[in-house]
Amino acid sequence: MPSEILNKARAYEAEHGAAITPEERPAYHMTPYVGWLNDPNGFSFYQGKYHQFYQYNPYATHWGPMHWGHAVSTDLLHWEYLPCALAPDSPADNGPGCFSGSATEMDDGKQLLLYTSVVAEKQPNGEMRDIQTQSIAIGDGLNYEKPACNPILTQKDLPEGFSKFDFRDPKIWREDDGTYSAVTVCLAEDGSGAAMLFQSADGFDWHFVTVLKRCNNEYGKMWECPDFFELDGKQILMLGPMEMKPKGEFHNGHNVIAFIGSYDKDTHTFTKEDVQLMDGGIDFYATQTTLAPDGRRIMTAWLQTWSDTEDKPQGCKWFGQTICPRELHLKNGRITQNPVRELDAAHGKRTLHENVTVQKETALDGIGGRIADLTVTVAPGEYRSLTIKLAADADYHTSLTYDPYTSMLTLDRSYAGSRADIVHSRSCKARSQNGALKLRLLLDKNSIEVFVNDGEQTMTAWIYTPLSADGITFAADGNAVVTVEQFELNL
Numbered sequence: 001m002p003s004e005i006l007n008k009a010r011a012y013e014a015e016h017g018a019a020i021t022p023e024e025r026p027a028y029h030m031t032p033y034v035g036w037l038n039d040p041n042g043f044s045f046y047q048g049k050y051h052q053f054y055q056y057n058p059y060a061t062h063w064g065p066m067h068w069g070h071a072v073s074t075d076l077l078h079w080e081y082l083p084c085a086l087a088p089d090s091p092a093d094n095g096p097g098c099f100s101g102s103a104t105e106m107d108d109g110k111q112l113l114l115y116t117s118v119v120a121e122k123q124p125n126g127e128m129r130d131i132q133t134q135s136i137a138i139g140d141g142l143n144y145e146k147p148a149c150n151p152i153l154t155q156k157d158l159p160e161g162f163s164k165f166d167f168r169d170p171k172i173w174r175e176d177d178g179t180y181s182a183v184t185v186c187l188a189e190d191g192s193g194a195a196m197l198f199q200s201a202d203g204f205d206w207h208f209v210t211v212l213k214r215c216n217n218e219y220g221k222m223w224e225c226p227d228f229f230e231l232d233g234k235q236i237l238m239l240g241p242m243e244m245k246p247k248g249e250f251h252n253g254h255n256v257i258a259f260i261g262s263y264d265k266d267t268h269t270f271t272k273e274d275v276q277l278m279d280g281g282i283d284f285y286a287t288q289t290t291l292a293p294d295g296r297r298i299m300t301a302w303l304q305t306w307s308d309t310e311d312k313p314q315g316c317k318w319f320g321q322t323i324c325p326r327e328l329h330l331k332n333g334r335i336t337q338n339p340v341r342e343l344d345a346a347h348g349k350r351t352l353h354e355n356v357t358v359q360k361e362t363a364l365d366g367i368g369g370r371i372a373d374l375t376v377t378v379a380p381g382e383y384r385s386l387t388i389k390l391a392a393d394a395d396y397h398t399s400l401t402y403d404p405y406t407s408m409l410t411l412d413r414s415y416a417g418s419r420a421d422i423v424h425s426r427s428c429k430a431r432s433q434n435g436a437l438k439l440r441l442l443l444d445k446n447s448i449e450v451f452v453n454d455g456e457q458t459m460t461a462w463i464y465t466p467l468s469a470d471g472i473t474f475a476a477d478g479n480a481v482v483t484v485e486q487f488e489l490n491l
Helices: 004-018
Strands: 035-046 049-057 067-073 080-086 097-105 111-122 128-139 167-174 180-187 193-200 206-214 223-231 234-241 257-264 269-277 285-291 297-302 326-331 334-339 347-358 362-368 371-378 383-392 397-403 408-415 425-429 437-444 447-452 457-462 471-478 480-489
Touching: 004 080, 035 067, 035 111, 035 297, 049 080, 049 097, 067 097, 080 111, 080 128, 097 128, 111 167, 128 167, 167 223, 180 206, 180 223, 193 223, 193 234, 206 269, 223 285, 223 326, 234 269, 234 285, 257 334, 269 334, 334 437, 334 447, 347 362, 347 471, 362 480, 371 471, 383 437, 383 480, 397 437, 408 447, 408 457, 425 457, 471 480
Parallel strands: 035 097, 035 285, 097 167
Antiparallel strands: 035 049, 049 067, 067 080, 097 111, 111 128, 167 180, 180 193, 193 206, 223 234, 234 257, 257 269, 285 297, 297 326, 326 334, 347 480, 362 471, 371 437, 371 480, 383 397, 383 471, 397 408, 408 425, 437 447, 447 457
16 A cells, blocks of 8 residues: 555645646656656566656655656657655655666566665764665556565675665666666775676575676766666666766766676676767766667666756746657767657658758748757868757857867857856767768757767757747858758657
8 A cells, every 4th residue: 555655745746747737848858747857767668668767856846855756658758647656655765765776577577666765874973874775666567565675785785895875776677587687886995986786586685796897986986877788789887977077078077978898697797898978968867778679778868967956947847857768779889879769750741951051140941949850961061160059039049069170069058048157068079071960959848959970979958948939040150061851740
């Protein structure tokens, strides 16, 4: 039976979430039913639907007691809200709450949730500290029960030198032989993160296997939200470093990076061969992947970052959203990302302008709007820069500027409507082919997702611009020849 705390959350969200109209939400990006969303959790395919849980405070548009919100979809674009799945209502998680985790299916058809449970504990010096452990919940896709064996992983399961205060974010999967594996992150004695592998025969009794990868203070400090999966013949360890210093393509603050390498299942040895940044934009964190029934590796993420969570629209009823899910592949040793093909199936009216020479700021007939799938192809040529303005009017715009000589693509939302002194601009290096460039741009009211050269790079950002600003323009220093294709979306 649902607890009193869970029933209270469900009653609140049923009343207040239902009062938010579809027009107040994005068209094809998932938001919380009401209140606050951060990390997507439990991203999985179960009983014929994609399930996306999420870190959730139904009572306010800021971080608070962590619940698990819950939504399902058949196409990864339209999300049906289900009642809150988990609440901080058990001895293992009655502190700050039920933190990030994941989901898989059990042999009996039940869904197993594995999550970080947190309680406050008084330390020998009298200080109260949050202790992070791992717990499970078992359910039918709607209601979940927490067994009395929780927590199933605690400090006693960790090797010596690892912290009980920073031990979180389990990602679970089933092995070919039916056993369960999970990767978590934990703070090591050197003050930086590590990714750790655990295994279980039945999903209840878990044991430590190995440390897959240590940060060694090379990639930020503490790590978060790990994932470990095979992709096109390589093994991927994806995670979110905190407190990164700029280095190569990595920016300061919170990043999402992917180690690409090989994995020996017999010795449980992961060997890194390369590492890459997963998004060069502003708002992208807490990734999680799942396998689609057709074998595609699909990734979701929080379309936000921690540094700008206080900069939100006045009077907003919800805050936080997830990206349009992306298909992952390996190409030339790097991970590529593209919107799920389900979005192509939503394409409606097509508008095409071929080989347009751009100099001064130019608008094109039929190109515009705040819900759109737009592809801009720039031909090789003698131009010094190309700027695309999105969500634009006389007062507002967000710009993408490409410099063919440095191959740098810059996303700038300084004029998008924010009043906060936060990061508004980031640049990433796009592969240059004599000035040629291909950009696919997804707009969905308050977000922009950029896919560079068929997903070789991505840039993602939240924008606060009034929806009345819906212009799209093109301008070049020199003569840039562009082909622009836009699809209306039948959603």
